[in-house]
Amino acid sequence: MTDTSTNMNQTTEKQHLRIPGTPDMASPAAIDNPKADLAALDMLERHLFAHRYATSGITTYNATIDPPKAAADSGEAMAILEQEDHELLCSEATGALLSRLASHSELLTETQKAQVRILQRDRDALVNVPAEEEAAFTRLITEAYDVWRRAKTSNNWGMFAPYLDRIVASMKTIATFKDPDKDPYDVWLDEHEHGMSRAFYDTFFSQVKDVVVPLLADVIASGKQPSRRMFQGKFDAQRQWALSQDLMKLEGLDMDAMLLLKTEHPFSNALTTNYGFIATHIHEDDVLSNVYSMLHEGGHALYELNVNPAYNYISLKGGTSMGMHEGQSRFFENYVGRSEEYAPTLYRALKKHFPGQMNRATARQLYLAANRAEPGLIRTEADELTYPLHIIIRYEIEQLLMSGEATAADVPKLWAEKYQSYLGVRVPDDAHGALQDVHWSQGSIGYFPTYALGSAFGAQLRAAMIAQGVEFSRHLSEGNLAPIRDWLRTNVWWFGRSKDADQIIKDATGEAFSAHFFTDYLVEKYTSIYGL
């Protein structure tokens, strides 16, 4: 396959291919023909839509239902489709078209202005990266995902390590193409969350750390720990599957537009507002993991399905940033799902599917069990308080990998040291250590920090909706999420990518982003639960 790919790439250079939807280079007449330019914009968008629909689908099925032997071929198909999109966006003609449209903004609707802005940003992120580099990276991560999956199953870091080194090398090369003057890790932090950098995250994480570390110390010192006993034992996989579907309904997802699948690491995705995915995992010995994964992924899906449907076939489709997406998923996982007020609703859902096991439990016990703050090994099962520490560890290791101060071979040791030092836990093996997350195998270095940012976005949105009169507590008590969804739809979801995250926060909350809403929330919640 390698030989053939090389041929293809050579041919690409030779032949100056044109992609469907690529506008013609403007003839002198076209400069004064904004109507033709708008038609070309529409055309460009429709081809990008079809490719996005295909590639998002292939990615999703690859991680859920595809048979094992399909990986190489699906990676090859993806690489070719992404190369087409790359050429389509990066052609000089597309650049010229977008510039002409941007300079005639008086002729554009608000939607068209946003399209031009977002397409220019997407183009800028790619235009200096050679298509072959991008295609090789796609093939690498497709293969790496498969290796990671097997490495995790067999608890074998050595199997995955060479792939991580190749991914880091490839991401550094790509970052240098994108912006040779910028630190490569900063390039990727900005890529995953527009406008962010190490300077921003260093400040944000230090504010969080200043609160979380002493608060966690007080929690442990209190000597109290709510019991999880009632929610342990064996919970039949098929009943958990049915429970998962009920949770989607409780959250208010349109079941005629959703597909529930199984995977290793839960995720959500959407092709349009009419087709969302949740991929969950079910462990018979841990029903709460499934419950909160579902609420989390359901928050992502609610965001995607409630974007203005007029954006389905254009580049404004979907959530505006990773951080804002995570703001919605953590909103439903934590601010809704782990609230004291919503616990009775979740308890009833559990009791419906596990009447025997839930008979002696109470909603209050569920609330406490789901909020036990306790240092642990697994990020996705961490409580709200320790969660940011898991992120900080990954953030620090990513910095070392990207700066060259460490290689993949060093990761298990770094991981063990940092988990010991920040969380006080001993890492028994790599499956419970650096192999637990899918992200690095997918080339998502720089992504983790957005998770912590998301919690902080969500906390600020929650404070704002309450300040604006949403009776948050009462609605949760009544199990009625509709008014909360309505506020989020109006203030966040509907805009898709037409508004950036910082602007959404400003417009929705009346002020710029601030970490204190998140830390205030943590202090209030854990002080109350642990009687500090």
Place this chain on the structure above:
Amino acid sequence: MTDTSTNMNQTTEKQHLRIPGTPDMASPAAIDNPKADLAALDMLERHLFAHRYATSGITTYNATIDPPKAAADSGEAMAILEQEDHELLCSEATGALLSRLASHSELLTETQKAQVRILQRDRDALVNVPAEEEAAFTRLITEAYDVWRRAKTSNNWGMFAPYLDRIVASMKTIATFKDPDKDPYDVWLDEHEHGMSRAFYDTFFSQVKDVVVPLLADVIASGKQPSRRMFQGKFDAQRQWALSQDLMKLEGLDMDAMLLLKTEHPFSNALTTNYGFIATHIHEDDVLSNVYSMLHEGGHALYELNVNPAYNYISLKGGTSMGMHEGQSRFFENYVGRSEEYAPTLYRALKKHFPGQMNRATARQLYLAANRAEPGLIRTEADELTYPLHIIIRYEIEQLLMSGEATAADVPKLWAEKYQSYLGVRVPDDAHGALQDVHWSQGSIGYFPTYALGSAFGAQLRAAMIAQGVEFSRHLSEGNLAPIRDWLRTNVWWFGRSKDADQIIKDATGEAFSAHFFTDYLVEKYTSIYGL
């Protein structure tokens, strides 16, 4: 959506778009540059591969797992992708490239020669059909499929009829674009099976009818009917699902390359030799329907998965024709699955999943029950003897629709009359009548005849492998299909599209196609079962 599509189509015409992979028009130098031409051929194939991978996947998921609201968006994405392929194949530059390569065939490998021949044939089938017509047709059948599904559920022919009329009108228009001098139905018969026509099928069907009609009369007159009682009752859906997977293994499918799904009308598909699909239906009151559907679709999947894997990314991928495909599916459904020798193996598979119910049954009873010749309403559940009559009815109605002698509104009456007259059965409603098959909703008019042709291909292949020393009967008795698969792989499957069906029959059997192998087989089998 209609408005936007219109815009897109207008823009297409205006802008003379170029598709990725489209070769440049030859510069004078290129005429003497076969190396560049071969690179261009490779490039063309790789883009076609990526689009084929995407669209085959979308089609499959749409008929199985997609949520109901996804239909319109997936149809739109498909229409755009197919329009891209259409432009890619039909560009003048592609035509010129293929002509140059064809005229320099001394420089081509056997594979490249076949690629050029097949690409030219695919191009000829499209080149005169405007891309907009093709795209509109794709949108129509995507929508029509959804309507057909609901119409069948609600037993409402009137809901589907307008779509059938639109499909017929569209297929007549498209046929006229393809070949204005040919009868439109002949155009589609040839499209579904290269080289076939009404003249061919009229002869073939009359030979079959001459044998089947008197033979069926004798069967009925015999007054004997094997019992099906042992295989009736309630067969749990989940156990049937597990049985389906065991049947795939028994047939010899590579389970690491297969995905089993559920649908209304069973089908099979494959993206490459590494990713095949079977979509089956499970009715708790009819376990044998699932068994023989699985064997049938498994035959299709065996063919696809055993094509030369070197063809995965080029146009020689997959089965060579509908008829040859059906030859393989009916081979495993009937010549293997309904043989007396293989019955004990199938019986053991049934007994494993339904030990209680199978306890009092025997393999001999299974053989007889699966071969009861009896006029019925449902094509997919017909026995081998009456099956061709179901096809002849559809063939005759298609002729009337395509010639304009009938419209969709006339179909239920025609259907009832012909079922009464040829099979002696009364059609109670459209769900058990003209709504039973998915084909017309998918624009597959002219496809049905290939089913009957497939049985005849299969019979001739069976006779040839026995003549060439394959101990067919013994291998079946031992439940060992490997030698049979090996013969079919070597003589049929491996060639993919590189060899036409008539050539495969000639090379594999040493003579041209003849219907007598099929009719001889039927006479021998039913004479024996019914003691005629």
